Amino acid sequence: MPGTSRSVLPGFGLSLGITCTYLGLLVLLPLATVFTRSAELTWPGFWDVITNPRVVASYRVTFGTSLLAAAVNTVFGLLVAWVLVRYRFPGRRLIDAMVDLPFALPTAVAGIALTTLYAPNGWLGGALERFGVKVAYTWLGITVALVFIGLPFVVRTVQPVLDDLEVEVEEAAASLGAGRWQTFTRVVLPSVAPALLTGFALAFARAIGEYGSVVFISGNMPMKTEIVPLLIITKLEQFDYAGATAVAVVMLVASFGLLLSINLLQWAARRRAGV
Amino acid sequence: MSIQVRHLRKAFGGFAALDDVSLDVPGGELVALLGPSGSGKTTLLRIIAGLEPADGGTIHFHGEDATGQPVRERQVGFVFQHYALFRHMSVFENVAFGLRVRPRPSRPSEAEIRETVLGLLHLVQLDVLADRRPSELSGGQRQRVALARALAVKPKVLLLDEPFGALDAKVRKELRRWLRRLHEEVHVTSVFVTHDQEEALEVSDRVVIMNEGRVEQSGTPEEVYERPATSFVYGFLGDVNLFHGRIHRGRVRIGESELDAPEWAEARDQAGIAYVRTYDVELAPTPSGNSSLEALVRHVRTFGPVVRLELDLVDGGRTIEAHLPRSRFEGLAIAKGQRVYVSATHVRVFAGD
Numbered sequence: 001m002p003g004t005s006r007s008v009l010p011g012f013g014l015s016l017g018i019t020c021t022y023l024g025l026l027v028l029l030p031l032a033t034v035f036t037r038s039a040e041l042t043w044p045g046f047w048d049v050i051t052n053p054r055v056v057a058s059y060r061v062t063f064g065t066s067l068l069a070a071a072v073n074t075v076f077g078l079l080v081a082w083v084l085v086r087y088r089f090p091g092r093r094l095i096d097a098m099v100d101l102p103f104a105l106p107t108a109v110a111g112i113a114l115t116t117l118y119a120p121n122g123w124l125g126g127a128l129e130r131f132g133v134k135v136a137y138t139w140l141g142i143t144v145a146l147v148f149i150g151l152p153f154v155v156r157t158v159q160p161v162l163d164d165l166e167v168e169v170e171e172a173a174a175s176l177g178a179g180r181w182q183t184f185t186r187v188v189l190p191s192v193a194p195a196l197l198t199g200f201a202l203a204f205a206r207a208i209g210e211y212g213s214v215v216f217i218s219g220n221m222p223m224k225t226e227i228v229p230l231l232i233i234t235k236l237e238q239f240d241y242a243g244a245t246a247v248a249v250v251m252l253v254a255s256f257g258l259l260l261s262i263n264l265l266q267w268a269a270r271r272r273a274g275v
Numbered sequence: 276m277s278i279q280v281r282h283l284r285k286a287f288g289g290f291a292a293l294d295d296v297s298l299d300v301p302g303g304e305l306v307a308l309l310g311p312s313g314s315g316k317t318t319l320l321r322i323i324a325g326l327e328p329a330d331g332g333t334i335h336f337h338g339e340d341a342t343g344q345p346v347r348e349r350q351v352g353f354v355f356q357h358y359a360l361f362r363h364m365s366v367f368e369n370v371a372f373g374l375r376v377r378p379r380p381s382r383p384s385e386a387e388i389r390e391t392v393l394g395l396l397h398l399v400q401l402d403v404l405a406d407r408r409p410s411e412l413s414g415g416q417r418q419r420v421a422l423a424r425a426l427a428v429k430p431k432v433l434l435l436d437e438p439f440g441a442l443d444a445k446v447r448k449e450l451r452r453w454l455r456r457l458h459e460e461v462h463v464t465s466v467f468v469t470h471d472q473e474e475a476l477e478v479s480d481r482v483v484i485m486n487e488g489r490v491e492q493s494g495t496p497e498e499v500y501e502r503p504a505t506s507f508v509y510g511f512l513g514d515v516n517l518f519h520g521r522i523h524r525g526r527v528r529i530g531e532s533e534l535d536a537p538e539w540a541e542a543r544d545q546a547g548i549a550y551v552r553t554y555d556v557e558l559a560p561t562p563s564g565n566s567s568l569e570a571l572v573r574h575v576r577t578f579g580p581v582v583r584l585e586l587d588l589v590d591g592g593r594t595i596e597a598h599l600p601r602s603r604f605e606g607l608a609i610a611k612g613q614r615v616y617v618s619a620t621h622v623r624v625f626a627g628d
Contacts, residue, residue, distance in 0.1 A: 168359035171326050172421075174346045175353040176373035176428055186376070190363040272363060 034252060038245035049246040054222050055231060062228040063254070065139055066207035069146030073203045074196055077154025084155070085162040099155050102148055107212030114145050115216040137219030142227065145213040150203030157199035161192050194270040201262040208255050276337040276431040276464050277302040278323060283332035285318055292318040293329075294488040300432075300466060300481075302337065305458045307475035308468045310485035311511070316468045317436055319485070323466065324434050325349045336431050352425030352463075356437040358417040360409040366420050367405040370395055373428035395423040398457070415446040422454075426461065435467035439474065451478045472512050476500060484508050506548055506625035514553040516595040519628065522547040527624050530590040532568050536624040546628050555621040556597035558584075558607060567616040570595070575611055577604075584609070586617060 038046065049055065084096055102110065118125040118135040125136055135141045165188065173183040189196075211229040218225040228251055235244035278300040285293040292315045300306050308316040321327040323334055325346035333342045341349055361369050370392045374383055383391065396402045399419040409417055418438055425433060438454070439447040455478050458465055469475050475482050476496040483493040484507075492504040503509040510517065520529035525540040527533065527549050534549060559567065570586040573594065582604040584597045595617070599607075609615060 166357065166359060168355045168357065169361065171346070172353065172355060172359040172424075173361075173372070173376075175324060175326070175349075175351060176376065176424065177347050177350075178372070178376040179347065182376045186372070187361055 031252065034245050034248050037241060038249045040242040041246055045242075046246050049243045050250050054226070055228075055247055057223045058226045058228045058231045059250070059254075061139060061142065061225060062208060062251075065142045065146055065227075066204055066210075069143045069150055069207050070200050070204035072143070072147050073150045073154045074200045077151055077199060077203075078158055078192070078196060080151070081155045081158040081162055085159060086167075099152050101152075102150075103152050107149065107210065108216070110148055111145060111213035111216035114141070114148065114213065118144065118217065136217050137221070137225060139225060141217040141219075142214050142225060145217050146207040146210060149210050149213055150207055153202035153206060154196070154199035157202065158192055158195045161195040162188075165191050190272065193272075194266050197262060197266040197269055201259055201266070204262075205255060205259060208251065278432055278464060278466070279333075279335040279338075280319070280323065281333045281335075283319065283322060283334070284330045285315075285322060285327070286330055291488050293322070296332070296485075296488070296490055298483060298490060298493065300464060302464050303462050304480045305455070305465045305467070305478065306481045306483060307479035308466060308483050308485060309472060309475040309511075310470065310491075312470060313487075314485040315488040316470075316485045320434050320436055320466060320468050323432070324351045324353050326353070350428065350431045352422075352428065352430035352433040354418070354421050354425050354433070354435040354438050356440045358409070358414075358421045358441075360417055360420060360424070362409050365406050365408060366396070366401060366412070367392055369409065369420055370423045370427050372424060391427060392423075395427055398426075398460070399423045413446075414442045415450055418442065418450065422457075426463070430463060433463050433465040435465065437468050437470070439471075440469075447474070454478060476512070484511065486511075503623070506550070506627060509550045509623055509625070514596060514598070515550045516553065516556065518549040518551070520547055520549060521545065522624060522626065527622070530568065530588075532566055534566060534619065534622050534624075536622065539624055539626075542626070545626055547624050547626050548628070549619075550623045550625070551595075551619040552621070553583075553596045553598040554581075555619050556595070556599075557618045557620055558597060558599065558609065558615045559618070560607070560615060562616045563618060567618040570615055570617050572609055572611050572613045572615060575609070577601075586615065588617070 041049065080095075080099065084092060084099075115122075115136055117123050118128075118141055120126060120129050120134070120136065122136070125134075128135055133140075135144060169187060169191075170183055173187045178186065209229065211227075211233070214227055215230055218227060218230075220226050220230055228247060232244045232247050232251075235241075235247065278298070280296060280298040280300075283293050283296040284291070294315075296315070296319060298319075308319060310316045318327065322329045325341070325344060329342070333340060335341060336349075361372065364372070371388050374388045374391060377383075393402065393405070396405055399422060401416060401419055401423070404412065404416065409420065412420065422435075422438075439450050442450065451474055454467075467479070476499075479496065481493065482496055482499050484491045484499060486507050492499050492508045494502075499508060500512055503512060509515060518527075518529045520527045522528075522536060522539045522542040522545045524542065525535065525537050527536045527539070527547055529549060536547075536549070539545075539547070562569070569589040571589065572584060573587045574585040576583040580601055582599045582601055584599065584604075586595050586597060587593075588595060597617070
């Protein structure tokens with residue numbers, strides 16, 4: 001019969017075409033513009049902008065706090081997902097819904113709320129100040145904001161995988177004499193590791209680009225608590241478009257490199273997890 | 276190691292899953308817990324394993340109280356219906372797991388672990404697949420890995436929860452014969468749960484039949500099959516036809532006909548159920564007194580050595596089933612739609628509706 005497709009899933013060409021056009025228009029084209037705009041600079045000029053001490057300090061703040069926040073979220077996100085999947089208790093659905101709030105809240109609102117809480121005259125900030133811990137206007141404050149923003153990414157990637165992991169597997173481990181900790185490290189963790197890495201990567205990527213919630217709590221002190229996105233905005237406000245895009249290029253390349261390596265790690269973990 | 280279960284109770288919400296269950300499993304035996312779904316057999320197994328706490332009652336292993344012991348200290352091997360293998364580990368590592376998680380002082384050396392695991396994999400005939408992942412194995416192979424994994428810790432008792440339930444008919448048959456042979460080799464006290472009567476009767480030394488959270492009967496396969504203690508057991512084991520009737524002075528009246536029930540000589544007009552196994556049904560072209568029922572042949576299936584007939588009773592319109600040896604069937608020359616007279620060579624009558 002003429003015109004019979006060999007595949008049960010027809011439309012590969014069409015859907016791939018739409019995918020490429022869509023991604024090209026929405027992702028690649030704007031990103032390419034970043035490169036062309038920064039190309040207005042000469043090589044030495046470009047180098048001067050991206051190695052300026054103040055800019056270098058902001059790389060450190062952004063990548064350092066983002067990594068830390070993603071790491072914190074990986075641990076606690078796993079815990080939250082675990083509780084939501086494994087236990088039945090009143091209010092579970094409510095907590096489940098609350099996890100998504102950081103997705104929905106305008107980031108500036110989150111930033112203002114967190115600053116009010118953690119400022120030296122705030123509720124938590126005042127209490128912590130007595131122990132000599134300063135949160136608002138330090139890198140710690142930035143991390144707190146990024147933890148808030150990144151939590152749903154870890155929970156929502158780990159949750160379905162934990163759901164799939166039968167309780168019987170844990171019961172089998174216990175019947176073979178394994179303790180809780182052994183069951184967790186040898187059975188549960190390896191099974192969720194790939195999903196956990198994905199969650200980490202997403203939370204990390206989100207944190208690098210985060211602006212709204214951070215600018216309020218960070219205090220924006222040059223060399224200390226200035227994040228890269230803020231620096232870019234500052235340059236834009238001074239009509240230094242080339243400078244802003246030059247810094248953006250560094251961000252872009254670094255983020256891509258990090259995400260690619262996390263993806264490779266994930267691929268290895270998935271192979272190890274046998275899925 | 277023998278298992279003694281005494282007065283075990285367990286309720287889930289308002290539902291009594293186990294209602295005062297007592298049970299003895301002699302050391303070295305292979306025992307089947309048989310019952311319909313919801314009869315409490317899996318709950319009983321899980322409580323013996325320590326995977327579920329009991330509401331009351333005790334469990335002893337070889338006279339030693341194990342009631343409050345957590346599962347990891349109970350030294351039971353547990354085999355799950357859906358295998359529950361560690362999918363991120365190779366077959367070898369799955370089997371080695373129980374040895375690797377031992378506290379350092381009692382943990383065997385790497386060489387000993389290797390020897391034990393390879394020995395077990397040889398026992399379950401999977402030596403060549405040691406490096407595979409569970410996802411690369413068939414269902415039957417996975418269950419054998421699960422069994423080897425459970426045996427690796429030298430369990431006091433081996434507990435299997437519907438071990439062949441997820442497998443197809445052919446593999447099931449193979450595997451249960453194989454389990455029987457394995458049990459003769461390792462001789463560890465084993466309890467397995469099944470809802471398949473044939474499986475229970477064929478494999479086990481002893482069958483425990485459960486219904487609605489209680490033990491109905493326990494005995495050798497021959498005992499429970501030949502001498503069912505309760506009407507439930509009779510109905511559950513093998514293919515039976517049941518007839519509702521009245522018992523009066525050693526006779527059961529079913530519709531217009533009567534059957535002998537000598538053990539009910541004292542009964543006076545009491546409701547009763549008469550059970551007739553499908554192969555105890557007699558067919559004849561002519562009626563024999565008032566001890567036969569008139570029926571029409573509805574369907575005949577003639578494959579295999581046994582001919583299966585479905586018969587519609589003229590009185591009451593119910594359908595019964597009869598299994599005849601092929602030679603008898605041919606001698607009778609019965610065809611579909613024909614009128615026949617049904618009687619029974621053997622009847623068992625229980626009181627009740």
